[in-house]
Amino acid sequence: MQVNGYAAMAFNTPLQPWRFERRERGPRDVLIDIDYCGICHSDIHMVHDYFDLEARGIHEEQAFPIVPGHEFTGRVLEVGDEVTAYSVGDRVGVGVLYSSCRSCGHCDEGRENYCPEVQFTYGGFEADGITPTYGGYSTKIVVDEHFVLKVPESLDPAAAAPLMCAGITAWSPFAHLGIGEGHKLAVLGLGGLGHIAVKFGVSLGAEVTVLSRSASKEADARRLGAHDFVLTDTENALDAHQERFDFIYDSVSAEHDIVGPIRCLAYGGTLIMVGAAPDEPGKPGFLQIDTLLLAAQRRNVHGSLIGGIPEAQSMLDYCGEHGIVCDVEVIRPDQINEAYRRTLAADVKYRFVIDCNQF
Ligand code: NAP
């Protein structure tokens, strides 16, 4: 099946319209008519060679063209004979997870995101191990029903789309660490992940403080429910907040100081790092930590990668019950490159979402 979409044809090039082939629908597959797809900062890292594809054994010739997009909503157009959970017309979503082995310990426990054979919705491979997966910046996609999520009809489908990546990437560590009432949570960086982390933190009962370089975001932070806002645009900005927080959710998308934030952790506190962390000194996200800074107050540094299918479904159900969605700016496909520029400039309020019916 031929579909329309947008692709980066090579590293660091603007995205452009591209027509490509989707795989045949199998008996356990769902064919989805995509309505809205969010722009995650990971899409930008990927197109700009941030994730070091070579280190993961994927050569540039194999990796491109890339059709990004791993947080989208749509409606079921067709289902295979063995599909049990979905019917034609259902409102559904797909996130970063596209396939996994389905038989390892992680898969058994619903942590497909940590399966050694996990394949992502784009930047991975189909079951043949050769055909690249192409993401949600397109009109239609074929996905195994196990990796399809039910999106509550009560949620706006454009504003719900980023829940499939940004949402679950905040929800999963919060659930794992039991963040909620009685906790002081700071959210470092108010972007796509950060803004939904604020909403979840507030909804779960934590006292939430936003740490941001952008003074212009203070009003938004408070509108999102944050109880406090600290401007971090100067070197000593965090000095007055030492040992203040139980958790800091750090979703900063570029190289940044983490010593200041770690000093802000109270006894036993945890820095949750979800921003991209390439694997070489000098590259954005690479960590160098004074271990005594951790030892002094029994502090933790915690990593987390998106979330598994069952917990993503729990998150969507929770969002349906509590009316939680993302703050989005819906754009046309021809605005994607401009949206990338604005996201890199931290000028995003707070997620760009592409209207996929216009591809
Ligand atoms: P985003 O919308 O661009 O937000 C990132 C925010 O970080 C910006 O809005 C800005 O907030 C702050 N920031 C940016 N550059 C900074 C710098 N040099 N120093 C300090 N702060 C800076 O990005 P996103 O889509 O939320 O993604 C955030 C990161 O998480 C990306 O690296 C992405 O690849 C990664 N990610 C990880 C996972 C995972 O599973 N672990 C999942 C999705 C995304 P202020 O203006 O408030 O300072």
Ligand code: ZN
């Ligand atoms: Zn993402």
Ligand code: ZN
């Ligand atoms: Zn597995």
